[in-house]
Amino acid sequence: MKRIFLAASLWAWILCQPLEAQNGEIKNQLKSFTPGALWKDNNGVHINAHGGGILYEKGTYYWFGEHKTEGKGGNVAQVGVHCYSSTDLYNWTDQGIALSVSNDPTSDIVKGCILERPKVIYNRKTEKYVMWFHLEPKGKGYGGALVGIAQADKVTGPYTFIRSTRATPQSWPVNVLDLHKRPVPEKYRAERANLNPTEHPDSVNTLGRDFEKGQHSRDMTLFVDDDGKAYHICSSESNSVIHIAELTDDYLDFTGKWVRAFVGRRMEAPAIFKKNGLYYFMGSGCTGWRPNEARSAVAPSIWGPWTELGNPCVDADKETTYRSQSTYFLPVAGKKDAIIYMGDRWTPENAIDGRYIWLPVEFKDGKFILHWYDEWDLSVFD
Ligand code: GAL
Numbered sequence: 541m542k543r544i545f546l547a548a549s550l551w552a553w554i555l556c557q558p559l560e561a562q563n564g565e566i567k568n569q570l571k572s573f574t575p576g577a578l579w580k581d582n583n584g585v586h587i588n589a590h591g592g593g594i595l596y597e598k599g600t601y602y603w604f605g606e607h608k609t610e611g612k613g614g615n616v617a618q619v620g621v622h623c624y625s626s627t628d629l630y631n632w633t634d635q636g637i638a639l640s641v642s643n644d645p646t647s648d649i650v651k652g653c654i655l656e657r658p659k660v661i662y663n664r665k666t667e668k669y670v671m672w673f674h675l676e677p678k679g680k681g682y683g684g685a686l687v688g689i690a691q692a693d694k695v696t697g698p699y700t701f702i703r704s705t706r707a708t709p710q711s712w713p714v715n716v717l718d719l720h721k722r723p724v725p726e727k728y729r730a731e732r733a734n735l736n737p738t739e740h741p742d743s744v745n746t747l748g749r750d751f752e753k754g755q756h757s758r759d760m761t762l763f764v765d766d767d768g769k770a771y772h773i774c775s776s777e778s779n780s781v782i783h784i785a786e787l788t789d790d791y792l793d794f795t796g797k798w799v800r801a802f803v804g805r806r807m808e809a810p811a812i813f814k815k816n817g818l819y820y821f822m823g824s825g826c827t828g829w830r831p832n833e834a835r836s837a838v839a840p841s842i843w844g845p846w847t848e849l850g851n852p853c854v855d856a857d858k859e860t861t862y863r864s865q866s867t868y869f870l871p872v873a874g875k876k877d878a879i880i881y882m883g884d885r886w887t888p889e890n891a892i893d894g895r896y897i898w899l900p901v902e903f904k905d906g907k908f909i910l911h912w913y914d915e916w917d918l919s920v921f922d
Pocket of ligand 1: 591656657759808829865
């Protein structure tokens with residue numbers, strides 16, 4: 541009798557344990573997206589992958605993003621790039637830190653640097669995973685305007701930091717103007733964090749000034765085309781022009797072929813997707829962590845010409861991109877033309893609390909649009 545009682549008590553105890561204790565993790569609990577809510581991972585912790593991007597491989601999505609910490613200080617890199625995996629896009633498993641900041645004060649990625657908007661792509665030729673991110677040396681604000689490049693043998697890492705650089709050093713864009721090659725006036729030679737918004741970038745010729753050491757690269761993304769060619773897209777020339785540059789076959793460098801796009805339009809947060817042979821672009825204005833009205837554009841080639849299509853958001857709060865800023869467009873595997881807008885709702889006062897705004901991309905009159913949904917699932921694409 542005593543034994544039966546003990547066995548029954550044991551079963552009752554097991555059944556009362558939370559799921560994560562039974563399985564080591566919470567599995568497949570979520571069946572929808574809830575933009576702006578807390579998104580819990582398999583350990584019940586809010587996902588920490590801001591300014592992120594996603595790589596899909598053999599049935600699994602890998603989400604890489606900035607690991608933020610609590611408070612205002614949490615906006616600089618105290619930890620590194622966090623990776624999560626999922627097979628259904630709703631439920632995410634913590635895969636740990638893919639790229640760690642360094643404790644070596646001489647390292648470019650020393651703890652306390654600014655490390656933003658990491659993107660990972662897979663290189664079929666080298667069989668390596670390549671990560672690019674916006675890097676600002678520790679304690680220097682946003683004046684560095686560098687990219688950082690890292691590589692790994694395994695998708696979840698660890699990633700090894702390779703180097704940092706400005707974009708496309710010593711190469712002129714395909715659409716260079718004669719004026720860029722003229723000597724830059726003395727008064728414009730100094731590094732300036734930001735242009736006066738009324739100044740046209742070409743009147744200052746930031747491009748000519750930065751030819752030798754390379755162009756600014758702040759907010760950035762990567763895009764891999766169907767032919768395997770990869771591109772780096774960044775906010776350059778003091779955030780006033782978008783630069784689109786081809787990468788070498790190993791994805792570790794620039795080939796030197798690149799264009800200036802949206803000259804003087806002052807855009808950040810670039811994101812790109814392709815549909816039916818057309819390239820679609822989304823970016824934001826430049827208001828730091830505060831959200832603003834998004835812009836969109838379309839082009840027949842990644843090199844342009846880009847035609848602006850206006851604000852893709854159509855519902856209440858469209859002036860602030862539903863209080864978000866673009867970071868990536870995710871094509872959903874196995875569903876034709878199913879693309880997810882991934883944006884960040886930043887919370888700079890407590891960086892770790894930033895939320896994720898994911899919405900389905902819809903198409904209307906040759907444009908893509910984003911409707912707001914409190915809750916939605918992948919069946920919207922069926
Ligand atoms: C935003 C940018 C973020 C971050 C922030 C800093 O405009 O998109 O990635 O750099 O500014 O203020």
